[in-house]
Amino acid sequence: SPYLEDSRTGLGVDTLKRAIRNNLFYVQGKFPEIATRNDYYMAIAYAVRDRLLQRWVASVKQYIQEKHRVVAYLSAEYLLGPHLANNLINLGIYKETEQACKELGLDLDWLIEKEVEPGLGNGGLGRLAACYMDSLATLEVPAIGYGIRYQFGIFEQDIRDGWQVEDTDNWLRRGNPWEIARRELSYDIKFGGYVQTYLDRAGKLCFNWIPELVVKGVAYDTPILGYKVNTANTLRLWKSEAPHSFDFQSFNAGDYNSAVNSKIICENISKVLYPNDEQIEGKRLRLQQQYFFVSCSLQDMIGIHLRQGEKIHDFHKKFVVQLNDTHPAIGVAELMRLLMDVHQLEWEEAWDITSKTFAYTNHTLLPEALETWDLQLFGSVLPRHLQLIYEINRRFVDYATIKLYGNHQKISSLSLIGEGPRKYIKMANLACLGSFAINGVAALHSELLKKTVLKDWYELMPHKFQNKTNGVTPRRWMVLANPELTNLISSRIGEGWIKNLHELKGLEPFADDPEFRKEWMQVKFNKKKALAKRIKKRLGLDVDPNSMFDILVKRIHEYKRQHLKVLHIITLYNQIKKNPNMDVVPRTFIFAGKAAPGYRKAKLMIKLINSVGEIVNNDPDINGRIKVVFYPNYNVTNAQKIYPAADVSEQISTAGKEASGTGNMKLSLNGALTVGTLDGANVEIRECVGEENFFLFGLTADEVAKVKSEGYKPWDYYSENPNLKEVIDQINSGYFSHLDSKVFKELTDSLLYDDQYLLFADYQSYIDTQAKVEEAFKDQDKWARMSILNTARMGKFSSDRSIREYCDEIWKVESVPVTLD
Ligand code: 26W
Numbered sequence: 001s002p003y004l005e006d007s008r009t010g011l012g013v014d015t016l017k018r019a020i021r022n023n024l025f026y027v028q029g030k031f032p033e034i035a036t037r038n039d040y041y042m043a044i045a046y047a048v049r050d051r052l053l054q055r056w057v058a059s060v061k062q063y064i065q066e067k068h069r070v071v072a073y074l075s076a077e078y079l080l081g082p083h084l085a086n087n088l089i090n091l092g093i094y095k096e097t098e099q100a101c102k103e104l105g106l107d108l109d110w111l112i113e114k115e116v117e118p119g120l121g122n123g124g125l126g127r128l129a130a131c132y133m134d135s136l137a138t139l140e141v142p143a144i145g146y147g148i149r150y151q152f153g154i155f156e157q158d159i160r161d162g163w164q165v166e167d168t169d170n171w172l173r174r175g176n177p178w179e180i181a182r183r184e185l186s187y188d189i190k191f192g193g194y195v196q197t198y199l200d201r202a203g204k205l206c207f208n209w210i211p212e213l214v215v216k217g218v219a220y221d222t223p224i225l226g227y228k229v230n231t232a233n234t235l236r237l238w239k240s241e242a243p244h245s246f247d248f249q250s251f252n253a254g255d256y257n258s259a260v261n262s263k264i265i266c267e268n269i270s271k272v273l274y275p276n277d278e279q280i281e282g283k284r285l286r287l288q289q290q291y292f293f294v295s296c297s298l299q300d301m302i303g304i305h306l307r308q309g310e311k312i313h314d315f316h317k318k319f320v321v322q323l324n325d326t327h328p329a330i331g332v333a334e335l336m337r338l339l340m341d342v343h344q345l346e347w348e349e350a351w352d353i354t355s356k357t358f359a360y361t362n363h364t365l366l367p368e369a370l371e372t373w374d375l376q377l378f379g380s381v382l383p384r385h386l387q388l389i390y391e392i393n394r395r396f397v398d399y400a401t402i403k404l405y406g407n408h409q410k411i412s413s414l415s416l417i418g419e420g421p422r423k424y425i426k427m428a429n430l431a432c433l434g435s436f437a438i439n440g441v442a443a444l445h446s447e448l449l450k451k452t453v454l455k456d457w458y459e460l461m462p463h464k465f466q467n468k469t470n471g472v473t474p475r476r477w478m479v480l481a482n483p484e485l486t487n488l489i490s491s492r493i494g495e496g497w498i499k500n501l502h503e504l505k506g507l508e509p510f511a512d513d514p515e516f517r518k519e520w521m522q523v524k525f526n527k528k529k530a531l532a533k534r535i536k537k538r539l540g541l542d543v544d545p546n547s548m549f550d551i552l553v554k555r556i557h558e559y560k561r562q563h564l565k566v567l568h569i570i571t572l573y574n575q576i577k578k579n580p581n582m583d584v585v586p587r588t589f590i591f592a593g594k595a596a597p598g599y600r601k602a603k604l605m606i607k608l609i610n611s612v613g614e615i616v617n618n619d620p621d622i623n624g625r626i627k628v629v630f631y632p633n634y635n636v637t638n639a640q641k642i643y644p645a646a647d648v649s650e651q652i653s654t655a656g657k658e659a660s661g662t663g664n665m666k667l668s669l670n671g672a673l674t675v676g677t678l679d680g681a682n683v684e685i686r687e688c689v690g691e692e693n694f695f696l697f698g699l700t701a702d703e704v705a706k707v708k709s710e711g712y713k714p715w716d717y718y719s720e721n722p723n724l725k726e727v728i729d730q731i732n733s734g735y736f737s738h739l740d741s742k743v744f745k746e747l748t749d750s751l752l753y754d755d756q757y758l759l760f761a762d763y764q765s766y767i768d769t770q771a772k773v774e775e776a777f778k779d780q781d782k783w784a785r786m787s788i789l790n791t792a793r794m795g796k797f798s799s800d801r802s803i804r805e806y807c808d809e810i811w812k813v814e815s816v817p818v819t820l821d
Helices: 013-027 037-066 085-093 096-103 108-112 124-138 245-249 256-268 282-307 312-318 330-342 349-358 375-381 383-403 408-414 427-434 444-453 455-460 473-481 484-491 500-513 512-539 561-579 600-617 637-646 664-669 681-688 701-709 714-721 720-732 745-753 759-778 780-792 798-813
Strands: 070-074 143-148 156-160 165-166 180-191 194-199 205-210 211-225 232-241 319-325 358-361 372-374 422-424 435-438 465-467 548-553 587-594 628-632 648-653 671-677
Touching: 013 037, 013 070, 013 096, 013 108, 037 096, 037 108, 037 211, 070 124, 070 194, 070 282, 070 798, 085 096, 085 124, 085 211, 085 358, 085 372, 085 473, 096 108, 096 282, 096 427, 108 473, 124 211, 124 473, 124 664, 156 372, 156 600, 165 600, 194 427, 194 648, 205 383, 211 256, 211 282, 232 256, 232 282, 232 455, 245 319, 282 319, 282 375, 312 319, 312 714, 319 349, 319 798, 330 358, 330 383, 330 427, 330 720, 349 358, 349 427, 349 435, 349 637, 358 427, 372 375, 372 701, 375 383, 375 422, 383 427, 408 455, 422 427, 427 455, 435 681, 444 455, 444 465, 444 681, 444 720, 473 637, 473 664, 484 500, 484 512, 500 512, 500 780, 512 637, 512 780, 548 759, 561 587, 561 720, 587 637, 600 628, 600 745, 637 664, 648 664, 664 671, 664 681, 664 780, 671 681, 671 759, 671 780, 701 714, 714 720, 714 745, 714 759, 720 745, 720 759, 759 780
Parallel strands: 070 143, 070 319, 143 232, 319 358, 358 435, 435 465, 548 587, 548 648, 587 628, 648 671
Antiparallel strands: 156 165, 180 211, 194 205, 211 232, 372 422
């Protein structure tokens, strides 16, 4: 070539080679003879980062110069998954980098596997935030994601003797090449203490919050690049530190121990992610985390706004702030505080701006997941915010009293403050009142919100309610996780579908093409072989890639009903035991998922899966025809290996309980057929793929409500269904637990005497549907056809579609194509 590409921005193979060698030498002080696998991983990561930075700087520059409206996504969790391969794909240099590595004697895939993923989330909500960041950048929308830079993310799960064991996730151990610490960008965050009131010279009542603790929040930025565009948005995560010159350190002058102690207290705030999902734990530290990151983020936004020469009065025109569930809902009170106490606005104007700034997404209907804070605790952490919430509530209750003509029951349900033996703050109510839009995450979920948990809000403010069905990014969940299927699809319909998933429709005619069906099934088989190999390596277990891979992967929770799947497996086992020569379709049941460390029944469900596996996998009568696998430490990295290998996707939550689900979308996109209830986004998936390509079972949400209201008696189902009775008795007899009949008693008792999630009511329907799955799988050609049509019709479930809807219908933001100079 006539000229040499820049070492830090060039995308050619030779340049990449040069960049990798340079980084190894100049960034890490290493040379090939002594470089480790991690050194090479780092060298490549830095080479990629340089290329990201070029686009990132261009994006930020353009946003500042042209003063665009910006989306701020506030989320306590981001479950990003590994960066390297994703960035290579979005930069469009996967092949080139692979070649560069090869010429350096390196295997790119081997190095990619070296990356420890940032597990800064629990599950659905955090992973959704990550998909949305990808889509925002791909759609070239100016956006900042704000969150917490946890030093320890979601725990690592190990299985010992069938039980879950947790280990800390020290993801920063080897450094993080994807982030840039912005030491200069920091804010002071106050905690505790008391509020002084005084009159200023004009006689205006003023508030002065005297904290008991001040913590510094430091920004750590990670660029998020869109797919084959120049847009690189920012994910800004806050780390807590002791302020360098904090006032109260002088109190401790000469007291080394308490100085060190206060440093520890400060750093604790961003120390660790709370590993609970769908279950609140009213811990002071969690409230501190929420306030910490929300205050840093709002101060940051105001700073950005004012530095552009704009007026504080126009804040809501510059930023729209999306609340990812109620975890950041304290932002409503915090923006009021900043506008009034710091920027001197009057109440009316501050409230006008605040209520035009926020929008709230609800992600769960489970009552135990709706956040509340003990009022005393809240006041001791955030005394000024407690005052503000009282005042917000006072004004609201006055308004509601007139609007609702004194309907006291309704007013007390709408109140931001709950009464009882102890008073508490209702975060969902704060979010609803302080937001101009409220949305659920699937059509059914949004309807149920209006009918149940947010009914009173809906009746008072119907104009705020919307639906935004979740989506997933096809870049990570197809292009990256399943390059083989990606290539096969693109060979027939081109690559347009990667950015416009609706184009998958073009695959439909190929369902009738025997050659295409053969190639489709070959890809699936290869992915199953690859997963089988991993299972062998991790667990020493042989599984047959010719068997049906029946997959249930998600957080472990009673409402998600992993134990219903276990009842099915035992039923099948019993059938084979009684008739060893029966013609059974070989199946591999694969489970994965973490249980919250304090959730005893969920941990018992894991033990049950493993105990049943131990018996089934080793029974000579079964002879390997059915196998049960619990794949440990479910995370993004492992999910990428599991989804492409699935024949069957199990989405079996009790109808009305799963807000949306997103694993259901990833599995279906990868060609798995769904066995599911009419819950969450399953409803819409079934509508799209066609009922003939979906295995439906179980009660509907309405029927569930009806059965419950009529006094559900699980015992009746047990005593009337001999197969079900046999299964439960068998578990209770100790058959799966070395004759120890007590191990699973807590679980079986809760089913027999309560069964909140209606496993027994849905049992027979589930078993019958599984028989249909088995029949369908016997006709592999028909199965291939169904699988292809299923994928072809998943266009709706791209997060690009979700984000476009958010942009048009809630955020009112537009694309800003970024140019590189
Ligand atoms: C305070 C404890 C807590 C922590 C996390 C309560 C609730 C949560 C999340 C809201 C739980 C969650 O991740 N919900 C999931 O959100 C996904 C994205 O919208 C949906 O697809 C899942 O159905 C929903 O369970």
